[in-house]
Amino acid sequence: MAYVFGPVLSRRLGLSLGVDLTPPKTCTYDCLYCQVGRTTRITAEPYPFVPAAEVIQELEKKLRQVTPDFITISGSGEPTLHSQIDQIIGYVKNRTGFKVALLTNGSLLWRKEVMERVLRADLIMPTFSTAIEETYRAIHNPHPDLTLELLTKGLKSLRQAFRGELMIEVMLLRGFNDRDEEISALRSAIGDIGPDRIQLNTVVRPPSDRRAVALDRKTLEDIKNGFGPSGEIIAEVRRKGREQRFDTLFSQILEMVKRRPVRAADVSSALGVSLRRVNKLLRTLEKRGSIHSKEHGSETYYVA
Ligand code: SF4
Missing domain, CATH: 1.10.10.10 (Winged helix-like DNA-binding domain superfamily/Winged helix DNA-binding domain)
Known part of the structure; x- marks a missing residue:
């Protein structure tokens, strides 16, 4: 299959069937911690990279074999760069009854047409790791047209328009966004956005840049405590004994x-x-x- 992969066990979503909508590695960012590798095509312009009809055909086939907890739109780049993402979410919602999760860096949500394409998802997980522009640029290496201000604006608009669950992921890197001033600015900015949950993550898989170094558990715990009850550290999950038939x-x-x-x-x-x-x-x-x-x-x- 070219676009549908898994199921994989996700730390957040249980058994999740992935949908990859961008060719590797097409993204609006080139993050230091990216586990897919360096961005080879950086763009901020949505485009129908792969035909929605072909993705839907693959999904139909795969869903005859597996019963996932979520259909997760993610993959090897930024999924909101796909200009027909709404057709794929629409197919899952109208024809299958499965839940849709969207993993996004959130960088294009300030564009009204991009935000409207994803509103039927059940769960949206954008990344928001810093409230300081310089740190934003250092961690994410964004496309030159993108800024932290636009990211923040997009997330606030999404919060207003989106009826599903909004779960912000904070990616924490030692020496980049773990200082007290960083965390206190981040808490305040996330408070203004108002997500349902805040998930703290760090570099758990091999990153694309060696400067991306994980925080230790104790530091993560201290940061989590500052976020109150809606903050959590993403924990490893295991699902034992769940048998599926695979080809x-x-x-x-x-x-x-x-x-x-x-x-x-x-x-x-x-x-x-x-x-x-x-x-x-x-x-x-x-x-x-x-x-x-x-x-x-x-x-x-x-x-x-
Ligand atoms: S936004 Fe995601 S896919 Fe894009 S570079 Fe960052 S971690 Fe990788």
């Missing part, structure tokens, strides 16, 4: 690895297959040269 385990694993670095435990939880068996499968794929392993922190990740 072949190898192709499912390759699909997962192609999209982002994964650990054996991620594969095991997502596919409902024992860790022992997954380790065996991963070793075979590694021997064949289809994947290779990479150490990050104390974990082993597999990448394509």
Whole structure:
């Protein structure tokens, strides 16, 4: 499949079927922490990169095989850059009854037509990591037409118009946005936007730039406490014993690895297959040269 991948076990969404609407790596940003790699095509202009009808056909086929908790629009770039994203969300809502989550960097939501295309999603998770323009530019390397002011404006308009759940993700990087002044400005800016939840994240997978370094648990906890009850640290989740039927385990694993670095435990939880068996499968794929392993922190990740 070219556009639909998974299901994968997401830390936030349970079992989630992914939809990738942009060619790698097309984005409005080139974030230091990006797990997909460096942006090769930076743009701020929406375009129908892939035909919506083909994406819908793939979804129809896949949904005959799996029952996900969410259809998640994300992938290897910024999904709101796809100018027909509304057709894909509309198909899921009108024809399948599944819930739609949108993972976005939020950078284009200030454009009314872009915001209106995503309003039928059930859950929108934009990134908002700093309230200081200089830090915004340092972390995200945005397209020259984009600013923190526009991002903030877009998120405030979304909050007014969107009836679903708005969950802001804060990506925290050591030495960039973890100082007290940063956090206090961030708290105030997020308070003005008024999301339902605030999820604190850090660099848990291999980043595209070595300057992106994770915060330790204690610092994350301290920051979380300042956000009050709506703040949370994204925790690892596991779903044991959930069996799904898959065409072949190898192709499912390759699909997962192609999209982002994964650990054996991620594969095991997502596919409902024992860790022992997954380790065996991963070793075979590694021997064949289809994947290779990479150490990050104390974990082993597999990448394509
Ligand atoms: S992390 Fe998201 S927004 Fe940032 S460069 Fe990667 S795909 Fe784009």
